Amino acid sequence: MLKESTELSMILVQNRQQQLNGNKRLFAWALVLLLFLGACSPKTRVLKSPDHRGGNVGGTIPKEEKPEGVDKEKTVEDARRAEAARNSVALILPFQLDKISPRTLLKEDVNRSAIALDFYQGFQLGLDELAQEGRSFSLNVVDSRDSEVRNQYVAKSEEISNAALIVGPVFPKEITSFGTHLSNKNVLQVNPLAATRAREFNLPNLVSLTPSIxxxxxxxxxxxxxxxxxxxxxxxxxxxxxxxxxxxxxxxxxxxxxxxxxxxxxxxxxxxxxxxxxxxxxxxxxxxxxxxxxxxxxxxxxxxxxxxxxxxxxxxxxxxxxxxxxxxxxxxxxxxxxxxxESHLKTWTREAKEFKENYYSLYGVSPSDHSYKGYDAARYFGNLLAKYGDNYPEHITKEKFEGLFSAYMFDYNESWGFVNKAVSFKSYQGSSFQLN
Structure with missing residues (x-):
């Protein structure tokens, strides 16, 4: 796969060989943020399905001597790139890296970006897994900076114009600012974390993942x-x-x-x-x-x-x-x-244990709730995009989803879009609330 291992995952894999704590963890996370998004510019990843043939042939082969497989490989590669272009996802999260100085990295800088980083890492892992299963995507990551004005600009930017799916922003004011200035209302905008009632946004193309009160x-x-x-x-x-x-x-x-x-x-x-x-x-x-x-x-x-x-x-x-x-x-x-x-997380299941192990192996830290939510969102929407292409919005109310942390069961309203109705029940057992 092309660029499937990002700067983010490489840095954390390097550090996972020893336990990170205190200042070491702070420094590692801050370094990750700085190297990942650079000067707050958008960053695109192309996630393609693995090359089942494996390996590449070096050197120049005269046209008449090219084996038939070379043309087939080029055709497959072109098809994968085309699929990735169709399955273009814009991920808009409040990293707020414009507030971080490389010379004065503070704990609050990392804490401020923690929600965005955790969600991104889970989302990236979910898309990576789908790519390993034979699907291709492009992922464009944009720092919203937790700014209403910034989101007005982002909504009209080139990075967003070609997206088949938009995930984010995160905070309610950002969601409203972005959604009202988004020119293509046919593209769905996913509200990944805010529990605000969907009617308060009044955006017909909004998909609210977190069940409101x-x-x-x-x-x-x-x-x-x-x-x-x-x-x-x-x-x-x-x-x-x-x-x-x-x-x-x-x-x-x-x-x-x-x-x-x-x-x-x-x-x-x-x-x-x-x-x-x-x-x-x-x-x-x-x-x-x-x-x-x-x-x-x-x-x-x-x-x-x-x-x-x-x-x-x-x-x-x-x-x-x-x-x-x-x-x-x-x-x-x-x-x-x-x-x-909201949570459906069953920590004792094989799937949950494997995710936690994979996440720690890649990033050097245990997943937070936001990591699980990012992973579930990637698996659900990535799968919809891969299966149905541009017609994926027609299937959101038809396809229920039971993820590691989240479950999705959507209703649709013409005024405020898709609303997730899936909640679980927990009973008090011992000294805490547990899933029934």
Whole structure:
């Protein structure tokens, strides 16, 4: 393959022979960033399927003496280059290398670029694997610099004009700035990481990979409706914090769509909650708060009530509960807590272990969530491009995907494009939330 090993992978392979930590890791990552994108200019990679014949013949061969295989090789090479040109991907990420000085490399410089670097490395690895399977792509990497003005320029640039697929930018303001100035609205623009509601961008060619909070709300309402049995009561515990309001907004209407006969109570304080809990069935309590004080009051009350009377509680919570330490509560697990989650990562599977090993072997560091997301995006969209060419947008709503970290199941709206509806459920086991 031509240029399939980039400066990025070569540098990190060189350093993986010894464990990197502290200042060594900082220096290695900063050096990688500087050498990878140079002076913040776009960088193109051509990823082609391997030459199955292997090797090249040196020297000049007179025309009449050229073996027949040479012409065939040229034909195959031309076909691969043509395929790579058709499967052109523009990857727009906020490396922000314009803010880095080679003479004063600081930890914050590397941290600022970490999301972009991790996503890129995962994405590159995904395309590399597809190339090894016999497909060809060209990848054009552009530094968005986390700048709205810069993205206006990038959207109209030559590097973008020939792209069959655009992945990025990452941050919401960049996405809006780029999308509104993109001249070719027929090319899909993938929002790879932002969980912002797609309707807020209002870009018909946008593909939003990260499920927004309303997707989680709908999925949880369907789960509660499925768990509900006659005699149970659903209690919606409203709080004033922003996370709680967002998560519970629209929950009742979504629940009613699935089960219109469910008994539902809505409360906004612990005393009100205590008035509505039932001794005769299961209390399905839905709470969206992530406020530590509110959670302590809520969980401590449930522990106290369940120790006094034979109440049966089942708790449904916000996806951000995965980041909260509930081990301080002795009986939290008794409430069989359930949350929705973006991640589908099963670290114990062979595929996940192989990816982690390959990633570390190439880059000298373990993959982050952004690395997994980049890898899954490359595998899904690269495969669509290779299979369907310019018609790949017609198949996005038809082809579901179960990746290492992400799953994709898209709905389409004429105003705000493709929205991923795939979320998983995690239950509290031991001292953390785990995939069901």
């Amino acid at each position: 309303d997707v989680h709300t709908k999925a949880m309402a369907e789960r509660v409706a499925r768990d509900y049995k006659t005699g149970d009561v659903v209690i919606i515990y409203n709080t004033s914090d922003n996370d709680g309001r967002q998560f519970l907004n629209g929950f009742l209407s979504e629940l009613r769509k699935v089960n219109s006969s469910a008994q539902v109570r809505s409360v906004s304080s612990v005393p009100q909650l205590n008035e509505e809990i039932s001794l005769t069935g299961t209390n399905l309590i839905v709470a969206g708060t992530t406020d530590r004080f509110q959670l302590r009051s809520f969980v401590s009350n449930l522990e106290a009530k369940s120790s006094q009377e034979y109440y049966v509680f089942r708790v449904y919570g916000h996806p951000l509960w995965e980041r909260i330490d509930f081990s301080i509560y002795e009986r939290f697990g008794d409430f069989r807590p359930i949350i929705t989650a």
